[in-house]
Amino acid sequence: MDIMQILPWAIFGCVTCVVLGLMSVMNTKKSRALERLDELRDPTLRDKDRLGKGRGGVTAALEMAAPSLSQAMAPTNADERDQLKLRLASAGYNNPNASSLFLTIKVISMGFGVMIGGGVGLGMYGLRLNSLTALIIGAGAGIYIPEVMLRIIAAGRKDKIFMQLPDALDLLVVCVEAGLGLDAGMRRVSDELREGGKEICEEFDRCNMQLQMGKPRRDCLREMGLRCGVDDMRALVATLINAERFGSSIGPALRQQSDTMRLKRRQYAEERAQKTAVQMLFPLVLFIFPGIFVVLVGPAAVMMMKNFL
Numbered sequence: 001m002d003i004m005q006i007l008p009w010a011i012f013g014c015v016t017c018v019v020l021g022l023m024s025v026m027n028t029k030k031s032r033a034l035e036r037l038d039e040l041r042d043p044t045l046r047d048k049d050r051l052g053k054g055r056g057g058v059t060a061a062l063e064m065a066a067p068s069l070s071q072a073m074a075p076t077n078a079d080e081r082d083q084l085k086l087r088l089a090s091a092g093y094n095n096p097n098a099s100s101l102f103l104t105i106k107v108i109s110m111g112f113g114v115m116i117g118g119g120v121g122l123g124m125y126g127l128r129l130n131s132l133t134a135l136i137i138g139a140g141a142g143i144y145i146p147e148v149m150l151r152i153i154a155a156g157r158k159d160k161i162f163m164q165l166p167d168a169l170d171l172l173v174v175c176v177e178a179g180l181g182l183d184a185g186m187r188r189v190s191d192e193l194r195e196g197g198k199e200i201c202e203e204f205d206r207c208n209m210q211l212q213m214g215k216p217r218r219d220c221l222r223e224m225g226l227r228c229g230v231d232d233m234r235a236l237v238a239t240l241i242n243a244e245r246f247g248s249s250i251g252p253a254l255r256q257q258s259d260t261m262r263l264k265r266r267q268y269a270e271e272r273a274q275k276t277a278v279q280m281l282f283p284l285v286l287f288i289f290p291g292i293f294v295v296l297v298g299p300a301a302v303m304m305m306k307n308f309l
Helices: 003-026 032-041 057-073 078-090 098-125 129-177 182-192 198-212 217-228 231-246 250-308
Strands: none
Touching: 078 098, 078 129, 078 217, 098 129, 129 182, 129 198, 129 231, 129 250, 182 198, 198 217, 217 231, 231 250
């Protein structure tokens, strides 16, 4: 056969093999039997809709590469590992592999920073000491950017929990006074506030899941307060723990805590409203005042120039 007759079939076969290979790599969906085995090993995967969606192709690839890539930046002692897990939990990442994934992202970000810094240094300075300085700066920026993003995400999540907590407590007070227990009340709150309070509902769901697994309620509540990182949540957890310890009624304590948190949220809104006047001063001076100055003073300046020239 002529080579020109074989070539289209060869190209078709190569393209088919490449497409099938990419589909096999990107398609990481497991069978139901394997998913149930994973759920037995990790009970947090049983409620994917509430506690996290299924893993995508990129996430699965990162999880496979995480153990080897994260070794370079892995914490050396237990305290540092606990602090890293706590910071990730405050941002909403409660996956058991979240620490290794975060360290892997830092390593990859450092690699991109090295490439960008080295490329900029070579393009601007050539093979000189300044190029090495640019490479080091790029590597440092690559390491620091994931930390900054984690802090921003954690701060945003804390603000959302702070704003959602009074409404959740009001509904929890209604549930408790209607005869439900604390566990059933938190479950009811998480069902009712799913649309408007996703973050606080996730924390209640995780606390309920730990309670169902047999963990003591005091430990579950204390861990919920630490995960959230919100002072009001810590105060609520302390109130619930003391009410359980001394055997007092939970309803009045929750109502008092709800009134206090609602007052703090109102004061926080008033504080931000008072800051608005000062914050608007800078865009007014920088962007609006020059235009007004040109409109008002411009014609007079033109007339003065015509008279004096």
